[in-house]
Amino acid sequence: MTELPDLDSTGLAPFDAIVVGGHDVVDTPLAKRAEDLVAGGVVPAALLEPVRAELDRTEQRLRPGLGTRGSDGPAAGGQRADVERLVRDIEEFAAGVDRVVVVDVSSTEQPHDAGADGASYAALEAAWDAGRAPLAASSVYACAALLAGCGYVAFTPSPGIDVPALRELADRRGLPYAGRDGKTGETLVKSALAPMFATRALAVRSWTSINLLGGGDGATLADPAAASSKTQAKRSGLDAMIGHPVDGPMHIDYVDDLGDWKTAWDHVRFDGFLGTRMTLQFTWQGCDSTLAAPLVLDLARLVGRAQDVGESGVLDALGFFFKSPLDSDEHRLAQQWEALTAWSARCAERARS
Amino acid sequence: MTELPDLDSTGLAPFDAIVVGGHDVVDTPLAKRAEDLVAGGVVPAALLEPVRAELDRTEQRLRPGLGTRGSDGPAAGGQRADVERLVRDIEEFAAGVDRVVVVDVSSTEQPHDAGADGASYAALEAAWDAGRAPLAASSVYACAALLAGCGYVAFTPSPGIDVPALRELADRRGLPYAGRDGKTGETLVKSALAPMFATRALAVRSWTSINLLGGGDGATLADPAAASSKTQAKRSGLDAMIGHPVDGPMHIDYVDDLGDWKTAWDHVRFDGFLGTRMTLQFTWQGCDSTLAAPLVLDLARLVGRAQDVGESGVLDALGFFFKSPLDSDEHRLAQQWEALTAWSARCAERARS
Amino acid sequence: MTELPDLDSTGLAPFDAIVVGGHDVVDTPLAKRAEDLVAGGVVPAALLEPVRAELDRTEQRLRPGLGTRGSDGPAAGGQRADVERLVRDIEEFAAGVDRVVVVDVSSTEQPHDAGADGASYAALEAAWDAGRAPLAASSVYACAALLAGCGYVAFTPSPGIDVPALRELADRRGLPYAGRDGKTGETLVKSALAPMFATRALAVRSWTSINLLGGGDGATLADPAAASSKTQAKRSGLDAMIGHPVDGPMHIDYVDDLGDWKTAWDHVRFDGFLGTRMTLQFTWQGCDSTLAAPLVLDLARLVGRAQDVGESGVLDALGFFFKSPLDSDEHRLAQQWEALTAWSARCAERARS
């Protein structure tokens, strides 16, 4: 997407200069996971061999995530020690590249409130001193990213950077970040369609959303608590675009057989002139992982670029990518696109001046 | 729609000040047609009685259209005489109101080329002098509207005002006009969805459009020639939004049983990252007449307003309403909406200054 | 349906000889309810006047249901007194007609287990003697129907006649009955489609069923307990037709705006030869009340006929009408149809001999 002519790609990292590393909580080799994607019909078989060597090199750059075998474990030094270990990993990785952007693409966590311990960075440090561990795992990673001086992207609805202590830390260090929760499928379609009803004064009476998905993400979301953070995000965006609360059920269901695929069915009941009852239904059949992957690359390029030109804090011009744009109530896709292209032009301008 | 807060409605005619008249080619009483709409489930039965008196008053303001019983017929004085008769009808109607806007909501005509006779208003007059009748019926009405000093709206894909001679006439008289072909249903949805694929760099491989409709409009479009002018309009808009010609069949089928209702099914095949094959389907079930009716009211208000503030020529800011916006290749709904709201603000500004 | 040529309608009650009465728990006049159906687009407005007088006559035949104003209330004489009051009402109605069939079309109750008190009619009487009230309301009505010598139809999934004590009573009195839970919409489609997958050896991997409905029935089913008795019935039929448990969510959601209408979306994932992944989706848009109404008439005719020719006990040849046919695991629509037509021929034969 960052190569589309409407976006000014001046100064973005070339695709072939991007180096991938990361923390992972499973130790299935990447090549094996790529084979699974081929078997699941997600990527063509012919791609496997050409990327095998690069996958092996990437494998070498992976470090154990929190709570996994081979990690220090949380016991030894508490949450602060976890953060410090992750910082060391990131700095080691950073030694070989020009700039690092950390993207959270792990499984969705349950909602988590860090409470008073997360109210400021000082409070957080005090909690650590007292042996408490107030942060959710996603926030531990976000904290490490900031301490290592990296831009950050919240691609999941997990708490991550959205804790006052961490946002304060980002501001203090002058680091840019963006989030949250990648807008890849059914919500993407919604954000294109809902403004149509609003600007045409077609009264939406109910909007039903059914999401069927398998794979690891589906299994996580079969947990009602995790699903609720997802459906809440979907619902509030819709209400904002339509202009009032919209009735209708919203389900996320795990269907094992669907594998990496997702099928969504939406049913919209709206009234035309004089109350005439009309409907719009759509069925979306996509593959979340291949919808997300290019956005992750785009976001890494854009957040890296933002850091280059000296932007810091929330990058609200990147709301285009997210279900729940941080600090923004703009969910309409076209308006988000215009904000993004305008921002890319400003970045390019700033770099030239 | 013109009452939405994003549109500046300063100076628009109040709804209860709008007086409806017109030329009609059938003589079924309006009250009878309203009963048919109730029987077809288009408007609620409860509406009938409250509007019956107003329908009867409107009936009194109808004049016979071209080629109908009670009209002078084309024989007596040729096309010029037709125009003159229509002008007299409009002027008579105009005597009782502040301003008249003429909207073409008749059945779709076949494509028609006025040729050299339509190349300029002088050529048109010469053709009439020579006894030729180069204009399609829709253009005869458009010509009369202009000669009567009215703003004009082309709500169908018929030739209407889109003849060089008539556009020259409008410019010369300083009259505003807008068109063409109301964007009410499936094309409306397309113009909301296609930009999503474009800005997300999702490669659209085919886009199939099936339109089933009954009623008078359906019967007209069962004529392949009329349907072709409709599908051509639909196709070119899609290609413009996607950025290249898009494969896929496009059908308009008459299904008698559907009455005033229209069902459209669209099937979009697109590729995600690395060529992953995905699809989006939608089914639209709407009633074209009640989708069109409020747009006609909005357009009458807006074109009347344009004339008030001295605008003339094509009102390209009204592209939001049309499948084939005159002199414009902008089909994206959100961008059209922004152009419209900006224009409404400028009109209000101009009126105040 | 009972007038289709494949069914032998010999001896069925003529439609114009059917007299409708009943117990009701609301006191909204029938004519008012008919007006609501017209307003909701369920029945044509033109039907209202022709049936108004008959509705008023029917109104006169309604008696207060259990627990409603005007009824004796349960306090006075316990459940036995309730039964006796209902029997008197039915006998009074029966005085004016040749034969009475009682059909349960009330709202779905929660699952209810009468326990040991319902194990035999003797146990039930003993429980009443002891002042207990072991029957669900639907079963109180069923008991009254049997004591009044009527055939009985369980058109809902409520317990009704499906209590050992009552089935024993029906057998002892030689009364026919049929049930349960009318197969009117999405389950009907399933029972036509599922055998296709089975006989074509297409392996069904998941079958998702989404039911959106408004109206009174929808409000009742928004109660998870009532919904679970409904989804359980839907699920077991599917498993029986496919031949093994089938994965996939099944939802019944209340969407107020849908009124009397129901929209169901089903998504079937199946594998073809060599594991090729395929799907079938369907969307059903129907009106449960007008789907149920003619079945109720048909059932009244058929059960009345069964009683005429001396059939008693469960009429398993009537499984065609039900989601959960009593004492049968045959859910396939075509096989049910053949059983029904064969039975109708046998009834006719028996009457002739």
Added chain:
Amino acid sequence: MTELPDLDSTGLAPFDAIVVGGHDVVDTPLAKRAEDLVAGGVVPAALLEPVRAELDRTEQRLRPGLGTRGSDGPAAGGQRADVERLVRDIEEFAAGVDRVVVVDVSSTEQPHDAGADGASYAALEAAWDAGRAPLAASSVYACAALLAGCGYVAFTPSPGIDVPALRELADRRGLPYAGRDGKTGETLVKSALAPMFATRALAVRSWTSINLLGGGDGATLADPAAASSKTQAKRSGLDAMIGHPVDGPMHIDYVDDLGDWKTAWDHVRFDGFLGTRMTLQFTWQGCDSTLAAPLVLDLARLVGRAQDVGESGVLDALGFFFKSPLDSDEHRLAQQWEALTAWSARCAERARS
């Protein structure tokens, strides 16, 4: 399917005893075509290597079809010589196996009328003597199959064996045959659903059928003449099941991008009680080749079996497999299934006695 418990598979050829050969008009190696199927997502990549050796052996058994390079060409000896060459090929193949069944799975031909020359086998021979070539290519193959003493299956709507001269020949030689036009996708679903409307007395007002397909079959059917033979077959079956002509368009559209996949959308408008307007839509996404392949194996087994037990002429019990069952107006899937299982039991019985 022939292994389902409801079918008596006594005496059917074991799957691993089936030997595949044939005439082909293209010379792309089978292994290459299998790779294309893998690339198109039709069969899993993992299947390729295990079958490669068998594909190569099959390749050796292929002979050039009519009009292809390496064939004798039609010039030398006319249509009779073509037939004789094909007979020799079949007899050579037959030398290595117990029994041969010839299945026409070539591309759909245009409708073709052999006229008086095809009225009897004597007339056909006379036409050949006179140097005429009255048979369509598919009928030339059918003729050769019969002369070689083989059972025959018409899996396409091409004329094939459905010429009086050839049916006479089959009868004379006591050979069984079945056809025509494999019922694999949308028509299969129709034949499961249409009886539901008929037996429930739901009045079908229109039935729209849209078929999108790519691949070789799609390209052939983009030819309107070929498509018309296909849609005609689909339409007549529907009318027979519903009991009267059903309105509604029926399209077969070529969409190159769909490759071997087919997407069908059907829209059924029906009336419930008192004329309430309801709809059923379905979308079928299947792969015709993998839907057809197992049916071809089943048919080869069943027709071979029929020949073993001495059946000859049209096997109307095999209507289950076909869009246009020869000499039958029974299109209902469930009834066809019962006819098939009954026949399989009779065959088994006959073999035992």
